Amino acid sequence: MIRVAVIIGSTRPGRNGEAVARWVHDLAVRRGDAEFEIVDLKEVGLPHLDEAMPPSMGVYEHPHTRAWAETIASFDAYVFVTPEYNHSISGALKNAIDFLYAEWNDKAAAFVSYGSAGGVRAVEHLRLIMGELGVADVRAQVSLSLAADFENFSVLRPAAGREAGVTAMLDQLVAWAGAMKALRAAGDYAAASVGDS
Template sequence: MTRIGIIIGSTRPGRNGAAVAQWVHDVARQRTDADFEIVDLLDYKLPHLDEVYPPSMGQYQQPQTLEWARKIASFDGFVMVTPEYNHSTSGALKNAVDFLYNEWNNKAVGFVSYGSVGGARAVEHLRLIAGELQMADVRSQVALSLFTDFENFSTFKPNDFQRDALTAALDQVVAWSEALEPLRTK
């Protein structure tokens, strides 16, 4: 069965990302074409990149990197739930992505973002990063507005049409993850 990780891309106290990721998971687990698991960056104590060798060499030495690598390697694709901070993604998500290289290769990735303009600029940056990591980023995405999909900017209440956007993104992530499987098994 295809395995998709739903990564909570924020570690900020009072973050909106956990509620958004739970919504993604609640919708996703109704599907029968893949297994979905929430991956919370808070569960992985990743300091600012502290490996001696570049991630592309795959010579991880730190225990937290090895644990993170095992988790990411266990998935066929991802949905990254990202806030937008200062026209980009969170530093915590960028750092977590930067720890690894091969574990991301030939896997699909979709994005669910949130912010004052739906997190669109965070996703633009993540798409560039995904390209460098040899990930296939899918076109469909969910862009949640802090003004219309959250009450008081903190209580998540997505508009009904967001579920359709999520379904489209999940359809693409699962299909592309399956299509890329021969490249991962080489």
């Protein structure tokens, strides 16, 4: 069974991300083609990146890094629920991503964003980051407007059609997650392709 993490990408007090993530999760668990679990960066509680070795080396000194690596490695795909802060993602989300490398590789990702402009600029940054990590990000995304999809900018009230958007996004994500899982199962394809060039 494909395992998907719905990652809450904000740790700010009063954040909207938790309600958005729970909404996505509630819709996702109705499906029968994957397992979905919320991963809350606030509960993970990572410090600022404090590993001496680059994450690509896979040498993790601290217990919190090893625990985070185990969590991320256990999933086949990710739905990043992200706010937009200053045209980008939150520092907490970038920090959490930067702690690891191989655990992200050859997985699939989708994005649900929110903000005054729907959070689309944060997603554009996330797509660049995912590309560097070898994560296949799907085209369909859900962008929530603080004005149109939230009451008083704080209570989630998704506009009509948003559920269909989540369904389309998850359809793509689960399909890509299955393809990437098969790719990972094929073994050391990356080293082989590099050697052939």
